[in-house]
Amino acid sequence: MDSETIGAISNGIKDHLSVQSNGSDSTSLSHRQPFVIGVAGGTASGKTTVCNMIISQLRDQRVVLVNQDSFYRSLNEEQLKKAHEYNFDHPDAFNTELLVSCMEKLQKGQPVRIPSYDFKSRRSIEPLCLVNPSDVIILEGILVLHDSKVRNLMNMKIFVDTDSDVRLSRRIQRDTVERGRNIQNVLDQYARFVKPSFEEFILPSKKFADVIIPRGGDNDVAIDLIVQHIRTKLGQHDLCKIYPNIFVIFSTFQIRGMHTLVRDVKTTKHDFVFYADRLIRLVVEHGLGHLPFTEKQIITPTGSVYPGVVFCKRLCGVSVIRSGESMENALRACCKGIKIGKILIHGDGNNGRQLIYEKLPADISSRHVLLLDPVLASGNSAVKAISLLLSKGVQETNIIFLNLIAAPEGIHTVCRKFPKLKIVTSEIDSSLDRNFGVIPGMGEFGDRYFGTD
Numbered sequence: 236m237d238s239e240t241i242g243a244i245s246n247g248i249k250d251h252l253s254v255q256s257n258g259s260d261s262t263s264l265s266h267r268q269p270f271v272i273g274v275a276g277g278t279a280s281g282k283t284t285v286c287n288m289i290i291s292q293l294r295d296q297r298v299v300l301v302n303q304d305s306f307y308r309s310l311n312e313e314q315l316k317k318a319h320e321y322n323f324d325h326p327d328a329f330n331t332e333l334l335v336s337c338m339e340k341l342q343k344g345q346p347v348r349i350p351s352y353d354f355k356s357r358r359s360i361e362p363l364c365l366v367n368p369s370d371v372i373i374l375e376g377i378l379v380l381h382d383s384k385v386r387n388l389m390n391m392k393i394f395v396d397t398d399s400d401v402r403l404s405r406r407i408q409r410d411t412v413e414r415g416r417n418i419q420n421v422l423d424q425y426a427r428f429v430k431p432s433f434e435e436f437i438l439p440s441k442k443f444a445d446v447i448i449p450r451g452g453d454n455d456v457a458i459d460l461i462v463q464h465i466r467t468k469l470g471q472h473d474l475c476k477i478y479p480n481i482f483v484i485f486s487t488f489q490i491r492g493m494h495t496l497v498r499d500v501k502t503t504k505h506d507f508v509f510y511a512d513r514l515i516r517l518v519v520e521h522g523l524g525h526l527p528f529t530e531k532q533i534i535t536p537t538g539s540v541y542p543g544v545v546f547c548k549r550l551c552g553v554s555v556i557r558s559g560e561s562m563e564n565a566l567r568a569c570c571k572g573i574k575i576g577k578i579l580i581h582g583d584g585n586n587g588r589q590l591i592y593e594k595l596p597a598d599i600s601s602r603h604v605l606l607l608d609p610v611l612a613s614g615n616s617a618v619k620a621i622s623l624l625l626s627k628g629v630q631e632t633n634i635i636f637l638n639l640i641a642a643p644e645g646i647h648t649v650c651r652k653f654p655k656l657k658i659v660t661s662e663i664d665s666s667l668d669r670n671f672g673v674i675p676g677m678g679e680f681g682d683r684y685f686g687t688d
């Protein structure tokens with residue numbers, strides 16, 4: 236965990252949002268699946284309010300909200316008579332198996348019928364609510380971060396952190412107005428069940444959150460950041476659906492923080508190189524994950540069998556001069572003694588591209604090739620470079636093209652022409668400008684990296 240970087244990301248927004256890494260950072264996201272966000276927090280912390288704000292700011296049909304409340308178990312006649320003795324804040328109050336199975340169906344792209352819960356009668360009521368699959372699914376509820384089976388469904392976990400006194404006063408107000416309770420009922424239930432369960436089950440689940448939102452719906456800055464993050468995911472989602480050969484490394488606030496630094500026009504050369512190198516290393520590692528492997532069992536010092544794998548050996552790098560050379564060190568650091576060829580292509584914008592220079596391993600046709608260029612803009616240089624590799628006998632399926640940012644135009648151009656290669660990138664940008672520069676982009680990468688700007 237790079238505490239300096241976390242500091243850099245949250246610096247200036249620390250009153251609004253707390254971002255933490257709990258290991259889900261490095262998880263690779265399959266973009267054929269919906270992006271699932273879990274929103275937990277104590278009662279009346281503002282979970283529903285935050286989710287509604289996110290959805291209304293997205294103004295996007297492709298987001299659906301699933302409420303954990305819908306999965307409350309109905310009370311039977313006996314339990315109803317003693318409802319004030321029932322703990323609605325205990326994990327057992329929910330039908331978690333049903334929740335998980337509904338979420339799994341949604342993740343597979345199937346519509347589901349979800350129960351409706353009536354807080355007044357304390358029962359599930361008809362009709363079941365039809366929920367259609369969507370690009371983003373928000374799952375909200377007091378205990379959605381408690382159970383590991385539920386947590387494991389999520390790509391992003393949020394905890395809404397609101398002061399307990401504020402929550403109690405809002406709960407009294409809400410439950411007397413909307414849930415048919417009187418003040419005494421609310422206070423008794425709060426002292427007997429709500430507060431102890433918050434301390435035993437809900438508060439400990441905060442450690443699983445990737446993002447903690449202090450002050451709930453009052454925290455516009457945090458909600459804006461989350462909405463931007465989801466928008467990025469939705470934008471990428473479309474291209475990833477069209478082209479199954481594009482892979483975007485899982486976006487986390489850690490990665491967004493590095494992108495913020497390398498994209499910032501005010502960032503010094505020293506910092507640009509430092510954070511670009513970190514991003515490059517992530518992209519290279521992710522790209523290597525797409526290489527074939529062979530299985531190999533080994534014995535550990537404890538005498539146990541470990542069912543392992545062996546790295547692919549027949550590979551090489553090819554950098555597109557000059558920016559691509561910035562990626563060579565990361566590749567060398569990951570693959571000891573790797574051969575790296577070079578290609579120099581001339582031509583700007585949408586003009587034709589000319590091959591000026593090439594020096595490639597003689598046996599390149601029998602190797603997997605990691606093609607290195609940090610920015611995929613119009614895709615014209617990439618097409619020229621890939622065509623050269625193919626003319627040397629490299630199999631299209633054996634090419635993995637690695638970049639830091641990719642414009643949709645470049646992705647369309649490369650993926651249409653070469654549907655069998657893979658592109659691995661860390662972010663997909665919005666567009667190209669009139670001069671074929673990537674927007675928002677990061678400027679002229681080579682000049683910023685090598686200090687010639």
Ligand SMILES: Nc1ncnc2c1ncn2[C@@H]1O[C@H](COP(=O)(O)OP(=O)(O)O)[C@@H](O)[C@H]1O
Binds near residue numbers: 285452453
């Ligand atoms: N920032 C806020 N300021 C004032 N009232 C709020 C705020 N956020 C939520 N509320 C109110 O507090 C109550 C609980 O909020 P809600 O979003 O339903 O919380 P949760 O879903 O976490 O239980 C609701 O009546 C809501 O209108």
Ligand SMILES: Nc1ccn([C@@H]2O[C@H](COP(=O)(O)O)[C@@H](O)[C@H]2O)c(=O)n1
Binds near residue numbers: 277324354357376
């Ligand atoms: N029949 C029920 C069911 C639940 N509760 C309370 O609802 C709270 C969860 O909903 P929030 O919107 O506040 O997150 C939970 O604390 C339960 O105590 C209830 O009172 N009656």
Ligand SMILES: [Mg+2]
Binds near residue numbers: 282283
């Ligand atoms: Mg709620």
